[in-house]
Amino acid sequence: DADVTQTPRNRITKTGKRIMLECSQTKGHDRMYWYRQDPGLGLRLIYYSFDVKDINKGEISDGYSVSRQAQAKFSLSLESAIPNQTALYFCATSDAKAGAQPQHFGDGTRLSIL
Amino acid sequence: SQELEQSPQSLIVQEGKNLTINCTSSKTLYGLYWYKQKYGEGLIFLMMLQKGGEEKSHEKITAKLDEKKQQSSLHITASQPSHAGIYLCGASGHNTNAGKSTFGDGTTLTVKP
Numbered sequence: 001d002a003d004v005t006q007t008p009r010n011r012i013t014k015t016g017k018r019i020m021l022e023c024s025q026t027k028g029h030d031r032m033y034w035y036r037q038d039p040g041l042g043l044r045l046i047y048y049s050f051d052v053k054d055i056n057k058g059e060i061s062d063g064y065s066v067s068r069q070a071q072a073k074f075s076l077s078l079e080s081a082i083p084n085q086t087a088l089y090f091c092a093t094s095d096a097k098a099g100a101q102p103q104h105f106g107d108g109t110r111l112s113i114l
Numbered sequence: 115s116q117e118l119e120q121s122p123q124s125l126i127v128q129e130g131k132n133l134t135i136n137c138t139s140s141k142t143l144y145g146l147y148w149y150k151q152k153y154g155e156g157l158i159f160l161m162m163l164q165k166g167g168e169e170k171s172h173e174k175i176t177a178k179l180d181e182k183k184q185q186s187s188l189h190i191t192a193s194q195p196s197h198a199g200i201y202l203c204g205a206s207g208h209n210t211n212a213g214k215s216t217f218g219d220g221t222t223l224t225v226k227p
Contacts, residue, residue: 100145
């Protein structure tokens with residue numbers, strides 16, 4: 001089983017719909033992140049959380065919200081989806097130990113908004 | 115903020131050839147990570163470098179961090195079709211930015227059989 005699991009893997013929906021992307025992890029990491037990846041724009045951070053009571057905006061948080069329901073779960077919501085939110089979305093986790101820690105990624109959710 | 119620039123943007127090599135991908139930072143790197151991504155899939159963590167001059171290898175892939183800790187290179191020896199994909203470098207922030215990473219835009223590698 002994957003250490004970082006994202007659901008759904010693919011989603012097609014219409015403009016104006018509310019969408020939730022789920023992420024769960026078995027790595028025991030405190031830190032979790034949501035990114036979107038667009039061709040030519042690389043990975044951009046949407047939100048991140050360093051523990052259950054901590055939520056922080058990333059560089060492109062407008063139009064998105066998150067919920068950290070437990071250490072292992074971090075969900076991303078699009079309240080009213082718009083076509084330019086069509087992208088590949090990644091959840092990632094990292095350890096909170098001192099020193100540099102790499103992030104570990106899920107397999108991604110491909111979201112298309114018509 | 116720390117920016118990472120990767121070069122080349124894309125690379126096409128014949129199977130069996132060696133290749134190098136570079137990642138340059140505008141600031142001193144605290145932690146440098148290399149990832150591989152198959153098209154449309156997740157990022158697979160390859161290795162992490164922290165110390166100036168450090169070098170690590172995994173099978174036929176070797177990554178180095180220069181002494182000044184501002185540039186890293188990823189070298190693949192005797193490339194194979196299985197090496198094809200997108201290679202991204204990432205870097206950790208230090209102090210107040212600890213826990214957040216910045217990523218390069220990626221290098222797309224095609225290996226021709």
